[in-house]
Amino acid sequence: MVDLGGGKTKRQEVRLLNRRLLEVTGVLNVDSFDSEEFLLETELGFLNVKGQNLHIKNLNLEQGLVTIEGTVNAFAYLDGAGPDKSKGFLGKLFK
Structure with missing residues (x-):
């Protein structure tokens, strides 16, 4: 668990079963997705999730x-910290 300050403790679980089923908790938004890549804001x-024939089951x-x-x-996580609400996704990519 991670304490993000102010007493708020966040818990995230990423569970992968046989490389065929990926469950992620703590998801705020699905920013983009196609059959080869998903970008989840957590x-x-x-x-960032990469693979083949990917689709949302739930x-x-x-x-x-x-x-x-x-x-x-x-x-893989694209940044090591929690999302910075003052910058958009593209702003983080092109620092």
Whole structure:
């Protein structure tokens, strides 16, 4: 768990089963997606998922849950900290 200051503790789980089913909690928004790449805005930063034949099996932003099916080749956070609300996604990419 990560304390983001002010006593708010955030918990995020990323669960990968046999490289075919990826469950992510703490998701705020699905910024973009296609069959080869997903970009998820999470409470702990932007998460990039790459693979083949990817599609959303379950999406519940009220609970912050996204389930992705397909062949997962890689997933990584694009920044080490939580999302900076003062900058847009492109602003973070082109610092």
